[in-house]
Amino acid sequence: MKNEYLAFPFEILSIVKETEIDWTYTVKYDGPLVGGQFMQLSIPGVGEAPISISDFRDGSLDMTIRKVGRLTDAIFNLEAGDSLFMRGPYGNGFELSKYVDKHVVIIAGGTGLAPVKNVIEKLTSGEIKTNSTRALIGFKSPDDVLFEDALKRWSQDHEVTVTVDKQPDKPWNGKVGLVTEHIPTLEGYDIEKTEAIVVGPPMMMKFTTLALLKAGYLPQNITVSFERNMSCGIGKCGHCKIDETYVCLEGPVFNYTTAVKLLD
Amino acid sequence: MAYQLSHEMFDRYLAALSATHRVFAPVVKANKNKLADLDLITYDEVSGADQIIWSEKSYFSPKEIFYPIRETLFRFVGKEAFVPEVDQKPMLILLRPCDLNGIDRLDQIFFNNGVSKDFYYERRRKLVKFAVIECTEGFDSCFCVSMGTNKVDSYDMALKYSGDSITLDIKDETLVPDGYSFGANEDFELDFVKSNKTKVELPDFEGVDLNQVFGHEMWKEYTSRCIACGRCNTSCITCSCFTMQDVFTDDEKMLSERRRRWAGCHIKGFSDMAGGHSFRDKNGERMRFKLMHKVYDFNKRFDKHMCVGCGRCDDVCPEYISFSKSINKVAKIIQEVKHEK
Numbered sequence: 001m002k003n004e005y006l007a008f009p010f011e012i013l014s015i016v017k018e019t020e021i022d023w024t025y026t027v028k029y030d031g032p033l034v035g036g037q038f039m040q041l042s043i044p045g046v047g048e049a050p051i052s053i054s055d056f057r058d059g060s061l062d063m064t065i066r067k068v069g070r071l072t073d074a075i076f077n078l079e080a081g082d083s084l085f086m087r088g089p090y091g092n093g094f095e096l097s098k099y100v101d102k103h104v105v106i107i108a109g110g111t112g113l114a115p116v117k118n119v120i121e122k123l124t125s126g127e128i129k130t131n132s133t134r135a136l137i138g139f140k141s142p143d144d145v146l147f148e149d150a151l152k153r154w155s156q157d158h159e160v161t162v163t164v165d166k167q168p169d170k171p172w173n174g175k176v177g178l179v180t181e182h183i184p185t186l187e188g189y190d191i192e193k194t195e196a197i198v199v200g201p202p203m204m205m206k207f208t209t210l211a212l213l214k215a216g217y218l219p220q221n222i223t224v225s226f227e228r229n230m231s232c233g234i235g236k237c238g239h240c241k242i243d244e245t246y247v248c249l250e251g252p253v254f255n256y257t258t259a260v261k262l263l264d
Numbered sequence: 265m266a267y268q269l270s271h272e273m274f275d276r277y278l279a280a281l282s283a284t285h286r287v288f289a290p291v292v293k294a295n296k297n298k299l300a301d302l303d304l305i306t307y308d309e310v311s312g313a314d315q316i317i318w319s320e321k322s323y324f325s326p327k328e329i330f331y332p333i334r335e336t337l338f339r340f341v342g343k344e345a346f347v348p349e350v351d352q353k354p355m356l357i358l359l360r361p362c363d364l365n366g367i368d369r370l371d372q373i374f375f376n377n378g379v380s381k382d383f384y385y386e387r388r389r390k391l392v393k394f395a396v397i398e399c400t401e402g403f404d405s406c407f408c409v410s411m412g413t414n415k416v417d418s419y420d421m422a423l424k425y426s427g428d429s430i431t432l433d434i435k436d437e438t439l440v441p442d443g444y445s446f447g448a449n450e451d452f453e454l455d456f457v458k459s460n461k462t463k464v465e466l467p468d469f470e471g472v473d474l475n476q477v478f479g480h481e482m483w484k485e486y487t488s489r490c491i492a493c494g495r496c497n498t499s500c501i502t503c504s505c506f507t508m509q510d511v512f513t514d515d516e517k518m519l520s521e522r523r524r525r526w527a528g529c530h531i532k533g534f535s536d537m538a539g540g541h542s543f544r545d546k547n548g549e550r551m552r553f554k555l556m557h558k559v560y561d562f563n564k565r566f567d568k569h570m571c572v573g574c575g576r577c578d579d580v581c582p583e584y585i586s587f588s589k590s591i592n593k594v595a596k597i598i599q600e601v602k603h604e605k
Contacts, residue, residue, distance in 0.1 A: 044340035045520025069538035235378030238505030244561035
């Protein structure tokens with residue numbers, strides 16, 4: 001009998017402070033991963049929670065963690081050389097082969113950028129050869145911008161729009177307004193054949209997908225990723241269930257045609 | 265083989281059986297009821313026939329015997345995790361057909377949902393044998409006939425209780441203690457409930473836009489009546505949800521435990537995520553979520569309804585909300601929706 005709940009220590013190699021409250025932890029890791037999957041991350045005695053894998057490479061993976069609760073408070077006290085406990089990976093992740101030779105638009109809101117960071121890396125670096133890759137990324141304010149270096153790198157050869165919710169007090173090179181306001185700028189290619197990925201807070205995903213449909217994107221060409229409370233990651237604890245669907249098993253990545261039928 | 269035993273012989277049999285098995289049955293605990301000075305009928309380990317309550321339904325289901333309310337998954341000493349051992353003595357649980365069917369629903373989640381089996385559930389569950397108590401009338405709130413759970417396909421032992429004698433049908437030979445001999449063999453056929461006082465019409469959702477059900481006015485009644493205490497979840501034989509809980513067990517924070525404890529979809533915080541997002545904040549929405557799980561969407565995954573009609577949720581609700589009535593309400597709404605088409 002395999003005990004799937006056992007968590008093992010993984011060494012923290014480095015910590016990058018993206019913002020005041022969002023830090024990226026790179027941990028030593030070997031094993032197959034798919035962008036969009038998540039880990040059950042824990043600290044013994046403190047707690048366990050699902051955290052999406054923001055990026056990975058040979059020998060390590062990244063998790064971008066926001067300080068929002070008891071567990072993440074404790075994680076923020078750790079340093080390089082310390083250990084994080086993990087089990088996983090869980091969830092389906094993004095099926096990248098469907099984006100080959102397609103026009104692709106990725107729309108992310110806030111920390112929703114983390115689960116698609118690896119996808120954007122693979123599409124912009126040419127590892128997955130698309131016809132075009134564009135990204136529309138929204139943050140609350142300039143202080144909340146994640147992955148600044150990556151954003152610069154992606155925008156060298158690709159159309160990357162970064163927007164903040166409100167006109168900031170300090171100098172800002174990007175756009176202003178919610179991501180939905182910038183969806184009209186994502187025209188120019190054959191919209192009916194363009195693939196879209198939408199990840200972010202529930203309200204942002206709801207209004208963004210509606211705006212995409214209004215702009216002419218086809219439901220079957222829209223992919224979303226859900227975030228839910230989870231205690232197990234393996235279809236037992238029941239927290240992430242929506243109707244007959246378990247987000248940890250069948251998701252967190254869903255085609256919009258499936259996602260729209262999931263009523264909370 | 266079936267054997268007829270006097271009360272006294274059955275008592276001696278249980279005593280002999282307890283050498284190899286832990287036997288669990290409904291018992292009475294004096295003054296333990298939620299109301300003052302009343303008794304609680306609940307499951308516990310028994311060693312004699314006098315302890316067993318035959319004529320009443322237990323307040324809690326027998327699931328806690330092998331799926332504890334709170335369980336330590338492992339103890340951490342620094343970075344090393346140790347999995348606690350469990351008692352390896354086989355268990356025999358006396359239960360009614362609805363509950364045995366309910367345990368099949370728990371098995372579906374813990375064994376068949378996803379690719380992983382639940383280690384902690386499996387290691388206790390495989391030690392459990394079942395003795396079905398013949399149930400021919402049920403109780404006021406039962407609706408097992410409507411759910412098709414009044415019968416069982418198989419059992420390790422069956423018991424017919426008739427006041428002064430007990431007939432046993434033993435299928436599992438290990439339930440006959442070594443050197444123990446029974447009297448003459450008896451013909452045995454287990455009888456079942458044929459009709460309940462409470463009847464439920466299962467809604468047929470085929471071809472119905474679920475938005476019309478989810479957005480229906482009927483759920484508002486439960487928003488005002490339900491107090492989200494979760495008693496319906498904890499008394500249910502088929503509710504399987506749990507939450508992880510970590511605790512330090514020393515002042516130096518070198519020793520800790522990861523535990524899991526029962527969770528319920530009616531209880532506040534069930535869907536909360538760090539950062540403030542949550543789903544189904546209204547109690548009526550939680551009622552809808554539970555109802556749809558019990559009589560609609562579980563069936564889509566496992567080809568049988570989760571609810572087994574034991575009626576405990578109706579018995580325990582402090583607000584007198586009836587689950588069977590709510591199912592019938594949904595069935596009526598579905599008919600109206602289809603009629604409007």
